[in-house]
Amino acid sequence: MQAGAQDKRIDVVGALRGAGFTGLIAFGLLLPLIGFLTGVNGSNQLVLTTRWTLLFSLVAITAAGRFIYSFALAPWLARRAQRPAISAPSARLAHVRKWAIPFAIGFVIVYPVIVVVTAGPGGAQKWIDNFGIQILIYVMLGWGLNIVVGLAGLLDLGYVAFYAVGAYSYALLAKTFGLAFWLLLPLAGILSSFWGILLGFPVLRLRGDYLAIVTLAFGEIIRLILINWVALTNGYAGIISIPRPTFFGIPFNATDHGFAAVFGLEFSPIHRVIFLYYVILALALLTCFVTVRLRRLPIGRAWEALREDEIACRSLGINTTNTKLTAFAMGAMFAGFAGSFFAAREAFISPESFTFIESATILSIVVLGGMGSQIGVAIAAIVMIGGTEIMRELDFLKQIFGPTFDPTQYRMLLFGLAMVLIMIWRPRGLIATRAPSVFLNERKIISVDLVKEGHG
Amino acid sequence: MARDGSTVLRVEHLTMRFGGIVAVNDLSFEVKRGSIAALIGPNGAGKTTVFNCITGFYKPTEGRLALQRGDPALWNALEDLTDSGQRGRVRPDGALFLLERMPDYLVAQQARVARTFQNIRLFPGMTVLENLLVAQHNRLMLASGYTFLGVLGFPSYASAERAALDKARSWLDRFGLIERADDPAGILPYGAQRRLEVARAMCTDPVLLCLDEPAAGLNPRESAELNELLLVIRDEYAISILLIEHDMSVVMNISDHVVVLDYGVKIADGAPDAVRNDSKVIAAYLGVADEDVAKVEAEVGL
Numbered sequence: 001m002q003a004g005a006q007d008k009r010i011d012v013v014g015a016l017r018g019a020g021f022t023g024l025i026a027f028g029l030l031l032p033l034i035g036f037l038t039g040v041n042g043s044n045q046l047v048l049t050t051r052w053t054l055l056f057s058l059v060a061i062t063a064a065g066r067f068i069y070s071f072a073l074a075p076w077l078a079r080r081a082q083r084p085a086i087s088a089p090s091a092r093l094a095h096v097r098k099w100a101i102p103f104a105i106g107f108v109i110v111y112p113v114i115v116v117v118t119a120g121p122g123g124a125q126k127w128i129d130n131f132g133i134q135i136l137i138y139v140m141l142g143w144g145l146n147i148v149v150g151l152a153g154l155l156d157l158g159y160v161a162f163y164a165v166g167a168y169s170y171a172l173l174a175k176t177f178g179l180a181f182w183l184l185l186p187l188a189g190i191l192s193s194f195w196g197i198l199l200g201f202p203v204l205r206l207r208g209d210y211l212a213i214v215t216l217a218f219g220e221i222i223r224l225i226l227i228n229w230v231a232l233t234n235g236y237a238g239i240i241s242i243p244r245p246t247f248f249g250i251p252f253n254a255t256d257h258g259f260a261a262v263f264g265l266e267f268s269p270i271h272r273v274i275f276l277y278y279v280i281l282a283l284a285l286l287t288c289f290v291t292v293r294l295r296r297l298p299i300g301r302a303w304e305a306l307r308e309d310e311i312a313c314r315s316l317g318i319n320t321t322n323t324k325l326t327a328f329a330m331g332a333m334f335a336g337f338a339g340s341f342f343a344a345r346e347a348f349i350s351p352e353s354f355t356f357i358e359s360a361t362i363l364s365i366v367v368l369g370g371m372g373s374q375i376g377v378a379i380a381a382i383v384m385i386g387g388t389e390i391m392r393e394l395d396f397l398k399q400i401f402g403p404t405f406d407p408t409q410y411r412m413l414l415f416g417l418a419m420v421l422i423m424i425w426r427p428r429g430l431i432a433t434r435a436p437s438v439f440l441n442e443r444k445i446i447s448v449d450l451v452k453e454g455h456g
Numbered sequence: 457m458a459r460d461g462s463t464v465l466r467v468e469h470l471t472m473r474f475g476g477i478v479a480v481n482d483l484s485f486e487v488k489r490g491s492i493a494a495l496i497g498p499n500g501a502g503k504t505t506v507f508n509c510i511t512g513f514y515k516p517t518e519g520r521l522a523l524q525r526g527d528p529a530l531w532n533a534l535e536d537l538t539d540s541g542q543r544g545r546v547r548p549d550g551a552l553f554l555l556e557r558m559p560d561y562l563v564a565q566q567a568r569v570a571r572t573f574q575n576i577r578l579f580p581g582m583t584v585l586e587n588l589l590v591a592q593h594n595r596l597m598l599a600s601g602y603t604f605l606g607v608l609g610f611p612s613y614a615s616a617e618r619a620a621l622d623k624a625r626s627w628l629d630r631f632g633l634i635e636r637a638d639d640p641a642g643i644l645p646y647g648a649q650r651r652l653e654v655a656r657a658m659c660t661d662p663v664l665l666c667l668d669e670p671a672a673g674l675n676p677r678e679s680a681e682l683n684e685l686l687l688v689i690r691d692e693y694a695i696s697i698l699l700i701e702h703d704m705s706v707v708m709n710i711s712d713h714v715v716v717l718d719y720g721v722k723i724a725d726g727a728p729d730a731v732r733n734d735s736k737v738i739a740a741y742l743g744v745a746d747e748d749v750a751k752v753e754a755e756v757g758l
Contacts, residue, residue, distance in 0.1 A: 293606075311573075452581055
């Protein structure tokens with residue numbers, strides 16, 4: 001009892017010292033950034049104003065955050081670290097798992113119907129397009145990158161390059177040769193996976209940080225080519241009026257041969273949106289289905305074994321070169337599908353859509369979701385992309401903070417905060433478990449503490 | 457094909473240099489089919505380097521490493537094969553390979569040389585059973601039609617996977633790991649991890665099994681159990697074993713043949729008893745010159 005009390009007292013002192021130190025660092029950093037504000041006054045003179053209240057409240061918040069962390073959060077995390085490495089899934093959890101996935105799939109299938117019924121055809125467009133389609137694109141990209149990063153353990157920071165290849169493949173081939181969406185979709189996937197293999201060859205010998213840097217550079221190279229090869233890609237201006245996908249040959253327009261006329265409906269732009277929603281839903285489910293299938297095939301096990309120990313793989317006769325290349329090719333193929341869908345949906349693409357921030361977003365979806373976990377990635381995509389979109393809807397905040405307040409400008413700040421919190425709470429992602437691909441007697445859930453992250 | 461006295465592995469004039477350091481110098485020895493050969497020597501003698509050369513992880517600076525399975529008459533084609541510049545020759549009745557010409561994964565896949573590592577290299581986040589299935593990767597890959605048929609759910613893959621599971625189960629039974637089949641390999645106790653690594657190597661259907669200090673860190677009982685298992689592998693499955701070992705109870709009890717290395721040079725080669733009494737070997741292990749052995753032995757009371 002006495003010893004416990006003593007520990008507690010030392011904790012408080014340590015926490016206070018840590019908080020003071022953090023406050024000092026925050027003061028040093030924020031003094032020039034927040035403390036001083038330069039501006040121009042009426043007679044065009046440079047004036048220096050000081051913002052002591054703001055500065056000290058921010059320093060106090062930082063110090064208090066540090067105090068709470070080391071006083072309350074850190075001991076809790078230490079206790080959590082002692083949980084067992086394997087666990088049989090509890091009955092309740094197994095029940096939830098069994099019903100959650102069919103329920104979720106059922107929900108996304110009927111989602112457009114629900115939205116149209118509740119919001120009406122006019123209001124539904126925003127909810128299906130901005131939320132449904134946008135989130136599903138990122139779910140698909142997350143699942144695709146999950147093959148490379150989560151399963152094979154190859155850190156890829158240039159994933160958006162394959163998305164760009166898919167998008168430009170569709171845009172250029174559709175505009176130049178007038179080929180149909182359903183033909184170009186697989187073709188864009190094949191072209192992207194070809195680029196995936198092309199990237200794979202030079203980086204095969206690289207590991208960890210070096211691999212990450214080279215893939216990052218590859219993503220930038222692709223973007224710069226798209227900007228500078230004006231004759232082919234039209235540079236910054238991008239490609240406009242890309243042909244839209246048709247309903248198996250029936251276009252979505254107001255003409256007599258359009259979708260609405262053929263099916264005897266009143267023309268509405270929502271038809272196309274709903275159709276696109278189901279296309280991307282089918283593509284995302286295909287990605288998930290193939291990935292789940294691959295995990296149970298020798299190639300999927302070889303990917304995971306590669307992430308665990310590459311040398312052991314070679315000693316067992318696994319061609320690690322081919323295994324890595326197939327991982328790159330598979331991941332790139334799904335990005336290619338998503339890219340060609342993106343081009344068809346927007347009808348306009350430019351290099352602006354394929355910047356590094358996109359790669360970073362997709363990677364953080366995979367990392368936040370839990371590397372290798374399909375469900376975790378889907379949840380993370382919903383939170384991150386849905387979160388961005390929902391911030392546009394928070395108009396009531398303008399009544400609190402004034403009419404100039406734009407919540408979307410605080411997006412990155414909130415993402416950063418959310419990411420720090422989630423990484424403290426769950427350092428290996430939301431779903432930090434690995435389900436074995438095969439079992440003899442019972443499927444035990446493996447804690448991610450045992451699973452390697454891979455190093456190249 | 458079992459113990460007919462023919463050779464399975466022939467190491468000739470193996471030299472491995474790292475810059476100016478000669479790790480292995482002009483080493484030659486043979487491993488007989490269905491026998492257990494031990495490679496021993498003081499720390500830093502170059503034993504693991506020899507293993508890395510045989511299993512293709514290092515390219516030897518000089519020398520020839522030939523492995524043969526099936527009809528021993530294939531050895532007659534050795535010079536012909538060496539001159540031809542090819543990696544190996546496969547015939548319906550056997551095969552002959554020049555290991556120094558093959559990359560590591562082909563040594564395992566085609567020449568069927570399996571190995572374990574001094575510091576255990578399992579797949580810790582995968583279950584014991586998955587570890588053994590990864591070891592059967594190449595056969596399963598073929599059965600899944602290089603993934604294409606497998607994704608579409610062709611029945612040929614399902615039956616191949618069942619066969620692979622049966623094989624894994626039989627080896628788990630043999631090695632006393634069947635109770636732990638669904639546990640991640642990373643939480644097994646040390647001795648069980650050692651056994652699992654050998655079981656995983658056995659799942660690749662090896663011709664030659666190379667074990668790098670299989671008894672390191674095992675207690676005397678576990679070490680005796682391992683001896684039994686290695687004898688079973690040799691006698692029932694007619695698999696040749698080459699092992700590096702410091703535990704003399706393992707070396708002396710089960711090896712048919714011992715090769716002693718010191719500073720990369722072979723200093724003795726023969727039956728365990730002959731090697732045990734070799735004055736050069738004793739001198740190397742005691743770390744003294746040949747002529748001082750008697751004096752040092754008297755000092756330490758041998």
